[in-house]
Structures are given as structure tokens and as C-alpha cells.
Amino acid sequence: MKRIVIGHLYSILVVSLLLLLTVFMLRPAPPAEQKISPEFKQLQELNLNPEDRFQATLFKEMARTLAGKDSSRYLALWKKLTTAKSTGDVISEKEWALRQTYRKPLGQLLWMYIKFILIFLIVMSLTYYGVQTLGLYLFIRHQQMNPPQLYQFFFLLRRWLVTPEWRTYLRLLTSGSVLLGKSLLYFLLFAPAYVVAYSMKTDFTSQSLLFLILLGGLTNGVLITYAYKFYHLLLNESKKGYVRTAIVKNLHNQYRFKGKEGLRWRQALAFKKRFKGHVLQHIYMNSAFQYLPTIKEQAAFVITSLVIIEMALNIHGHLSYELLQQLLYRNFDLALLIVLGLYWLVKGAELFTDLLIFKQQQKLGEA
Amino acid sequence: MTNPEKGFGQIKQRWQVLRHWLAEGLRKLQHLALLGRVHATESWLVFWLSGLTLLWLWDFFFLNRPAFHTLNQAFVNSLFVALLVVVFSFVQGWGWSMLLHFLEESEHFKGLTVAHFVLNLIRSIPQIVGILFSYVWLTIWLEKGIISNQWLVLILMALLISVFIFLEVVDLLSERIRFFQRLDFYNAMRVCGISTWRIINYDIIWKNSLQHLLNKAVGVFASAIFLQCSVDFIISVGLSIRVSAVNLPVTLGSLLAQIDSKQDILAISYTLSHPGYWPNLLFRHLQGLSVAFVIVFTLICLFKITNSIAERLEK
Known part of the structure; x- marks a missing residue:
């Protein structure tokens, strides 16, 4: 366990030092601290664009006409302005003031960071539960060996056409509704969050927290991708020899949601899933253990998803929106500080997952 | 009568x-x-292509000309970038896997530690943040006029996205190599005097992992579409001041971020409260809905394709 923690801490330390050093180097110097001549300062205040050919030619012509032999001094000033603009080393007081306006105090950034972590934890818990439940549901559906929904729909439609009965018509209606609902659900689960969000409203405030959490949990393909990963683990596990042995030893193997030997909806929907006396209990436990390393991947994806949502919806007062603002006004030091925070969060999730795996392995070893 | x-x-x-x-x-x-x-793989592929063709035909008849041309251009650009991301990711993924393998084999532990550190560092940065930062560089280069060719911009976009996706390929290749190394045939071939380079590249990757690589290629393609659309959308919405000055090539993401498209998408919720409005969706709000449909439909179909290939591999 020590090795796991030290390994992670070492990499966190190295990256943090590197990034903090970069943050320090990128810290913008105020115009007063910049060693610039009063002439250059005056030129800056004119707010000219050195990349504009017309302005450049006009300036050079004026320098030659008005200063004569002394024009080379002014031409050098123009050259300095062009270099300063392209490297961003020297900034004008106006630009400095603009950057300062959009800079946020560290305390405010910290509060946004804590809020982001809280949202992440909620979304992560929701998606973890969602992945386990949806994956399990997909597996149970697979084990029930039902024909494809589309096949059922066509079958019922044909039957209704040949022998039009009310009962068939109702079943056809149900099947059609399920098919439509399923398609819409697929569209929702795979749609990028901003598509879903902008189809509902146009502006989002910091009060839209619940909406943000729902989007983070349901959209961007987070839930469905990892649910299918869990479903594949269940499927692989169900093919193993011990499952057959367990069935031979009289463990229940009925996957319908009815009867004594079948499953209960309550069991499948519970947060801590237990299927006592059913072979699914062992398949589920082993798959859940195998799924643990994927939590790292899922956490990184959830963070990416939340960043996308906060940025794309321009939700003021949130960490990712602030990151975008700092990038826009070229406060790269603050932007890197936010990235460092996100890096710590990913690393934290990785450390937590590794420790969880270690604990589980220890528990299984002891058992 | x-x-x-x-x-x-x-x-x-x-x-x-x-x-x-x-x-x-x-x-x-x-x-x-x-x-x-x-035949799920083939069916989903056919379904995807037919869906896109039908949409193209519908747009051809009912979408106004300028929007139709922009949509076509955005689709081609996005597809081009996504395909290039696949190529770049595979090249980088293969290069890194070879490097890791040969560092491991030659017991060059210092080099191995550095390589793992770099890979873990990339892994720990949220993909979208990494891509966003690299896009900022791209816009700076564009502003300075270092690059101006639209195709070059698209190639650079693909290269920058691939830096944050190629790890998936490294993981897959390393896993395949490790799996076959545990089997007898690896040592038997080495005893026969066959070089490790040939065993890995020809016998393991080429002869025994093509299906896995194909599956990964589809997955990377889908990830590229998703990330590219997201970052273009964010750039167009959030960094709009810079973007208007720089003008990145139009893609599905940037097209979706346009105010017209957003209004079109908003019509969906209006239709939910006013069901009688739905025929308008098919004619009056085509631009935004077409872009959204192309993105979501492509993601669904590609996911289904990878899923069916994975199921086939499990059998």
C-alpha cells in the first residue's frame, strides 16, 4: 500500500513543482515593472496594430518625413512594438487593466474548485450506480433471450394486419412506444451535453446546479459507454466454468423478474446489489471487482464531461468557465493553476481506485 | 351505372x-x-451510411443553398480531422509501444520510468483541457500568420487531438504484446532465432491483432468526432472574440455553435410543449437539427459498431 501511495505522491509532487514553476514564470508583470522607455509607452498608448500593413506603412512614412535622419530610432521602436505584440512580453496599461479585471482572487478560485469537486463526487456516484444498474439490466435482458425489439414490433404489426384484434393492437402500441422510447433514450445518452442543454434553454446560470449534475450523469455517452463495459464483464464472467458448476449445484438460474427462482426489481435497482441464492450474485460480485480499475478511466471521463458542460454552457462562477475566461484574456498563470487543480483531482481519483483495489484484493486474499 | x-x-x-x-x-x-x-457490425455500418445519405438528400431538397454548402464543408472537415486523428494516434501509439517494449527488454529502467512518467502525465490531464490548450497555441500561430493554409490547420488540429487520444492505442498494443508474451509461441519463436521486432510487428500485431486494432480505430474515430465537436463548440462559444479574429475552418462543432443552429435546436423543446409545431422541425430548423443529428447519430452508430466487434471478439 505504501508503494502505491508513494508512487502517486511522487508523480503529483514532480508535476506540481513543474506546473507551479511555470505559473510563477507566466505571472504577468505590471507595466510599471517593465523597463520601457517613455517613447515606447506613448507608442503603446496609441493602441496601434503592428500587424496592420497600412498602419505600419503610415508610421514609417511619418517617421521618415518628420524625423528625417533620426527616423531609425522610431523604426526601431516600431520593430520593438511588433516583437512585443507577437511575444506578449510587454503589455500596455490598457491590456494590463483588462487582464486584471478578469483575474480572480485565489480564494474565489479555491471555492470554485471545491464546488467542482463536490459536483464531480455527486456525478461520479450517480454514474457509478447507473453503470452498475444499466449494465446489469442489459445483461439480464441478454440472459432472458428475448427477440430484438424491432423484430417483436414487426411481428406484432404483421399479426395485427392478418388478424386485427384489440389485444394485438395494444401490444403493438406498447411495443412501438418501447421502441420509440428506447431510440430517444439512446439519443439522449449519446448526445453531447450542449446539444441536450441548448435544446431546452438558451442561458444557464450558476443556479442550474441540478441541471448540470443531470447532464453530467446522463449525456456525453458517459453512462452508456461504461454501462456497456460492465455488461461485457458480466457476459465474460457468465461464460466461466464456475458458473456452470454453481448451476449444477442448484443455484437459481432464472433471469425473469417473476417467480420464486427469478429476480426482483428491488434487487436489481438497489445501491448494494444482492441476489441471494442466485448465480447472478457471483457473476455480479466478480465483475464488480474487475470493473474497479475502470473507475480511473470513468473518473477522467466524468471530469472531461463536466469541463465540457461548464465551458460550453458558459455557466458563470464555475471553475471551467473561469478557465476559459483566463485563457481568453491570456492569464495563462491562472489557467495553469486551474489545470493543476484538475490534475490533482484525476490523480486523487487514481489513488483512491488503486487503494480500493488493494483493499479488495486483501479482503479476497484473507477470505 | x-x-x-x-x-x-x-x-x-x-x-x-x-x-x-x-x-x-x-x-x-x-x-x-x-x-x-x-451481423450487427455490417448492419450498423449500413444503417449509419444510409441514415447520413437520407439526411443529405433531405437537406439537398429542403435546406437553403449556403447552409447546405456549409454543412457539407463542416462534415467533410470533421471527417477528415477524425480520420487523421486515427492515423496519427496509431503512428504515435505504435511508436510508444515499441519504445516501451524495447526499453523493457533492454532493462533500461531509467528510460522506462521517464517514458511511463510522460504517458501518465498525458493520461492525468483531462483530454478536453489538453486539447483546448493546444488550440490556444493554434490560434496564436494563426494570429501571427505562421500558418494560413486551411488544410494545414485541419492537419494540425488532428495532430493536437491525437496527442490526447493515442494512449488508448498504446494500452491496447501493450496488452496484446503482454498477452502473447505469456504464451509458449513467443519464446519458441525467439529460440528459433526470429527477431523480437518481427514477432511483435508481424506475428502479434499484424497476424493476431488486426480485429482488435480495427475496433480501436473505430473507437478512436468516435472519440475524435466527440472531442473535436466539443472543443470547436467551446471555442466558438466561449472564445468567440479570438475566433472571429482568427477564423478556424468550419467543422460540425463550430457550425452547431452558430446562433442559427442553437435556435434550431431550441425548437425541439418548443415542439415538446407545442406538438403541432413538429413539421416545422423538418423544414424550418434544418441546419441546427441536421448538425446535431449527424453528430449524435454518428456517435450511436460508431458505438454500436465497436460494441458488436467487441462481442464478436469475445466469442
């Missing part, structure tokens, strides 16, 4: 024939649905 009873009989007879045809058609559709389950 016609006999009404005879006319009614004829209608009834025709209805019987029509019903028979419909039933026969539905039986064939039933068969197709089952076939779709068996």
Missing part, C-alpha cells in the same frame, strides 16, 4: 391483396431485424 356492391367487393379484394403484400413485406423486415442482430 356501376354496381355499388361490385365496387365494394373490388375494394375489399384489393385491400386483401395489399394486406397480403404488407404482411409479406413485414415478414421480410422481421427477417432483416434478425439478420441485423446476427
Whole structure:
């Protein structure tokens, strides 16, 4: 366990030092601290664009006409302005003031960071539960060996056409509704969050927290991708020899949601899933253990998803929106500080997952 | 004068024939649905291409010309970038896997630690943040006029996205190499004097991992589409001041971020509260809805394709 923690801490330390050093180097110097001549300062205040050919030619012509032999001094000033603009080393007081306006105090950034972590934890818990439940549901559906929904729909439609009965018509209606609902659900689960969000409203405030959490949990393909990963683990596990042995030893193997030997909806929907006396209990436990390393991947994806949502919806007062603002006004030091925070969060999730795996392995070893 | 009873009989007879045809058609559709389950990969590929073709035809007839051309351009650009991301990711992924393997084999632990550190560092940065930062560089280069060719911009976009995706390929290749190294044939071939380079590249990757690589390629393609659309959307919405000055090539993400498209998408919720409005979605709000549909439909179909390939591999 020590090795796991030290390994992670070492990499966190190295990256943090590197990034903090970069943050320090990128810290913008105020115009007063910049060693610039009063002439250059005056030129800056004119707010000219050195990349504009017309302005450049006009300036050079004026320098030659008005200063004569002394024009080379002014031409050098123009050259300095062009270099300063392209490297961003020297900034004008106006630009400095603009950057300062959009800079946020560290305390405010910290509060946004804590809020982001809280949202992440909620979304992560929701998606973890969602992945386990949806994956399990997909597996149970697979084990029930039902024909494809589309096949059922066509079958019922044909039957209704040949022998039009009310009962068939109702079943056809149900099947059609399920098919439509399923398609819409697929569209929702795979749609990028901003598509879903902008189809509902146009502006989002910091009060839209619940909406943000729902989007983070349901959209961007987070839930469905990892649910299918869990479903594949269940499927692989169900093919193993011990499952057959367990069935031979009289463990229940009925996957319908009815009867004594079948499953209960309550069991499948519970947060801590237990299927006592059913072979699914062992398949589920082993798959859940195998799924643990994927939590790292899922956490990184959830963070990416939340960043996308906060940025794309321009939700003021949130960490990712602030990151975008700092990038826009070229406060790269603050932007890197936010990235460092996100890096710590990913690393934290990785450390937590590794420790969880270690604990589980220890528990299984002891058992 | 016609006999009404005879006319009614004829209608009834025709209805019987029509019903028979419909039933026969539905039986064939039933068969197709089952076939779709068996050959899921091919079915989803056909479904995806047909869906896009149908949408293109619909847009050709009902979407205004300028928007139609922009949509086509955005689709081609996005597809081009996504394909290039696949190529770049595979090249980088293969290079890193080879490096890791040969560092491991030559017991060069310092080099191995550095390589793992770099890979872990990339892994720990959220993909979207990494891509966003690299896009900022791209816009700075564009502002300075270092690059101006649109195709070059697209190639650079793909290269920058691939830096944050190629790890998936490294993981897959390393896993495949490790899996085969545990088997007897790896050592047997080495004893026979066959070079490790050939065993890995020809026998393991080329002869025994192509299906896995194909699956990964589709997955990377889908990830590229998703990330590219997201970052272009964010850039167009959030960094709009810079973007208007720089003008990145139009992609599905940036097209979706346009105010017209956003209004079009908003019409969906309006339709939910005013169901009678839905025919307007098919004619008046085509631009935004087409872009959104292309993105979501592509993501669904590509996911289904990778999923079906994975299921096939498990068998």
C-alpha cells in the first residue's frame, strides 16, 4: 500500500513543482515593472496594430518625413512594438487593466474548485450506480433471450394486419412506444451535453446546479459507454466454468423478474446489489471487482464531461468557465493553476481506485 | 351505372391483396431485424451510411443553398480531422509501444520510468483541457500568420487531438504484446532465432491483432468526432472574440455553435410543449437539427459498431 501511495505522491509532487514553476514564470508583470522607455509607452498608448500593413506603412512614412535622419530610432521602436505584440512580453496599461479585471482572487478560485469537486463526487456516484444498474439490466435482458425489439414490433404489426384484434393492437402500441422510447433514450445518452442543454434553454446560470449534475450523469455517452463495459464483464464472467458448476449445484438460474427462482426489481435497482441464492450474485460480485480499475478511466471521463458542460454552457462562477475566461484574456498563470487543480483531482481519483483495489484484493486474499 | 356492391367487393379484394403484400413485406423486415442482430457490425455500418445519405438528400431538397454548402464543408472537415486523428494516434501509439517494449527488454529502467512518467502525465490531464490548450497555441500561430493554409490547420488540429487520444492505442498494443508474451509461441519463436521486432510487428500485431486494432480505430474515430465537436463548440462559444479574429475552418462543432443552429435546436423543446409545431422541425430548423443529428447519430452508430466487434471478439 505504501508503494502505491508513494508512487502517486511522487508523480503529483514532480508535476506540481513543474506546473507551479511555470505559473510563477507566466505571472504577468505590471507595466510599471517593465523597463520601457517613455517613447515606447506613448507608442503603446496609441493602441496601434503592428500587424496592420497600412498602419505600419503610415508610421514609417511619418517617421521618415518628420524625423528625417533620426527616423531609425522610431523604426526601431516600431520593430520593438511588433516583437512585443507577437511575444506578449510587454503589455500596455490598457491590456494590463483588462487582464486584471478578469483575474480572480485565489480564494474565489479555491471555492470554485471545491464546488467542482463536490459536483464531480455527486456525478461520479450517480454514474457509478447507473453503470452498475444499466449494465446489469442489459445483461439480464441478454440472459432472458428475448427477440430484438424491432423484430417483436414487426411481428406484432404483421399479426395485427392478418388478424386485427384489440389485444394485438395494444401490444403493438406498447411495443412501438418501447421502441420509440428506447431510440430517444439512446439519443439522449449519446448526445453531447450542449446539444441536450441548448435544446431546452438558451442561458444557464450558476443556479442550474441540478441541471448540470443531470447532464453530467446522463449525456456525453458517459453512462452508456461504461454501462456497456460492465455488461461485457458480466457476459465474460457468465461464460466461466464456475458458473456452470454453481448451476449444477442448484443455484437459481432464472433471469425473469417473476417467480420464486427469478429476480426482483428491488434487487436489481438497489445501491448494494444482492441476489441471494442466485448465480447472478457471483457473476455480479466478480465483475464488480474487475470493473474497479475502470473507475480511473470513468473518473477522467466524468471530469472531461463536466469541463465540457461548464465551458460550453458558459455557466458563470464555475471553475471551467473561469478557465476559459483566463485563457481568453491570456492569464495563462491562472489557467495553469486551474489545470493543476484538475490534475490533482484525476490523480486523487487514481489513488483512491488503486487503494480500493488493494483493499479488495486483501479482503479476497484473507477470505 | 356501376354496381355499388361490385365496387365494394373490388375494394375489399384489393385491400386483401395489399394486406397480403404488407404482411409479406413485414415478414421480410422481421427477417432483416434478425439478420441485423446476427451481423450487427455490417448492419450498423449500413444503417449509419444510409441514415447520413437520407439526411443529405433531405437537406439537398429542403435546406437553403449556403447552409447546405456549409454543412457539407463542416462534415467533410470533421471527417477528415477524425480520420487523421486515427492515423496519427496509431503512428504515435505504435511508436510508444515499441519504445516501451524495447526499453523493457533492454532493462533500461531509467528510460522506462521517464517514458511511463510522460504517458501518465498525458493520461492525468483531462483530454478536453489538453486539447483546448493546444488550440490556444493554434490560434496564436494563426494570429501571427505562421500558418494560413486551411488544410494545414485541419492537419494540425488532428495532430493536437491525437496527442490526447493515442494512449488508448498504446494500452491496447501493450496488452496484446503482454498477452502473447505469456504464451509458449513467443519464446519458441525467439529460440528459433526470429527477431523480437518481427514477432511483435508481424506475428502479434499484424497476424493476431488486426480485429482488435480495427475496433480501436473505430473507437478512436468516435472519440475524435466527440472531442473535436466539443472543443470547436467551446471555442466558438466561449472564445468567440479570438475566433472571429482568427477564423478556424468550419467543422460540425463550430457550425452547431452558430446562433442559427442553437435556435434550431431550441425548437425541439418548443415542439415538446407545442406538438403541432413538429413539421416545422423538418423544414424550418434544418441546419441546427441536421448538425446535431449527424453528430449524435454518428456517435450511436460508431458505438454500436465497436460494441458488436467487441462481442464478436469475445466469442
